[in-house]
Amino acid sequence: MLRGFGHAPCHFGELIQGVFRSDGGAVCRALVTLPMTEHGTSAHFTRIPDSGLGDIAVVNADRAKARRAAEITARRCAQLAGVRGSGGRLVLDSDVPVGIGMGSSTSDVLATIRAVASAFDVRLPPETTVSLAVEAETACDPLMLDERPVLFGPRNGRALEVLGPxxxxxxxxxxxxxxxxxxxxxxxxxxxxxxxxxxxxxxxxxxxxxxxxxxxxxxxxxxxxxxxxxxxxxxxxxxxxxxxxxxxxxxxxxxxxxxxxxxxxxxxxxxxxxxxxxxxxxxxxxxxxxxxxxxxxxxxxxxxxxxxxxxxxxxxxxxxxxxxxxxx
Missing domain, CATH: 3.30.70.890 (GHMP kinase, C-terminal domain)
Structure with a gap:
């Protein structure tokens, strides 16, 4: 498969956000987001077999975090699939406003990860998706999880607690x-x-x-x-x-x-x-x-x-x- 598609929702800010204790007693930053599924980002990734891993063309030139996500995901997926790594072309389509607290960058990144994995015909486990998202943008929102309320550490990509169904x-x-x-x-x-x-x-x-x-x-x-x-x-x-x-x-x-x-x-x-x-x-x-x-x-x-x-x-x-x- 040379073409892949991915989608990710956004959120509408947080219900709570601050510092909390982890299981080991350490204090860390964490948040509970307010899911909003009607809006989000769709990503289309086309592999170009003769290109190098670093040759990622992003139509949305200002989406640096999505480009980073495409590069590291292509590298990981090539390893998992046992194929030669390659670059490709990434197109993002989003209706999430940028910079006002709705998780636009994580929506971009997660949709990109899913599209690249799809193009390599690789199914990524949730923990791998989280680690790739954190690596791509340093801190991420828990959009890769389901809609259960989760107290989530954005900097380490770890759920401190699932608060309920x-x-x-x-x-x-x-x-x-x-x-x-x-x-x-x-x-x-x-x-x-x-x-x-x-x-x-x-x-x-x-x-x-x-x-x-x-x-x-x-x-x-x-x-x-x-x-x-x-x-x-x-x-x-x-x-x-x-x-x-x-x-x-x-x-x-x-x-x-x-x-x-x-x-x-x-x-x-x-x-x-x-x-x-x-x-x-x-x-x-x-x-x-x-x-x-x-x-x-x-x-x-x-x-x-x-x-x-x-x-x-x-x-x-x-x-x-x-x-x-x-x-x-």
């Missing part, structure tokens, strides 16, 4: 903060190790919320994590988001801890869901913010997909990250 059933009313400006994640300060006890309490709350299906408890944990993150990446709209969540009866607020998307979390089982969505959208507008997406997360097979309801259609017309150009 599914998130509680939620509907997320999403928006952007900071004028949807891209965030330089490299320049962000690290969470102080001394804060580990605060984050361990959040971990316990999320675990309990998942076990009991308690959207309210999960919302409180997300809001607390977002509030703690104000000392690292302050969002001037955060107090407004808290006020909106309170006034429309939402469970809480979640944010991209290293980006500019944010969401109002609503219980998908609430009989007042449609009214809460309408009121939340109105309140966002009153604070000069625009609702950009409404999607489901957790609790059902449609997790991470956009809501098909009258209250969501006007929001969906705006698109994810309104005013931000996806890359292709």
């Amino acid at each position: 599914n998130l509680p059933p939620m509907v997320v009313l999403g928006c952007t903060t900071g004028n949807a400006a891209a965030v330089d994640t490299v320049s962000l300060p690290d969470v102080p190790v001394a804060a580990v006890e605060d984050y361990e309490r959040l971990r316990t709350d999320v675990r309990r919320a998942v076990a009991t299906g308690d959207v309210g408890l999960l919302g409180k944990a997300c809001t607390h994590s977002a509030r703690l993150n104000q000392s690292l990446l302050p969002k001037k709209e955060f107090e407004a988001l808290e006020d909106i969540a309170r006034r429309c009866g939402a469970a809480g607020v979640q944010v991209a801890h290293s980006g500019n998307v944010a969401g109002i979390l609503l219980d998908a089982r609430s009989p007042d869901l449609a009214r809460c969505l309408e009121w939340g959208t109105t309140l966002l507008a009153q604070y000069d913010m625009t609702a950009t997406v409404v999607f489901r997360a957790g609790g059902n097979p449609q997790s991470g997909t956009c809501v098909a309801s009258n209250s969501a259609r006007a929001v969906r017309r705006e698109g994810v990250g309104a005013g931000v150009r996806p890359h292709r």
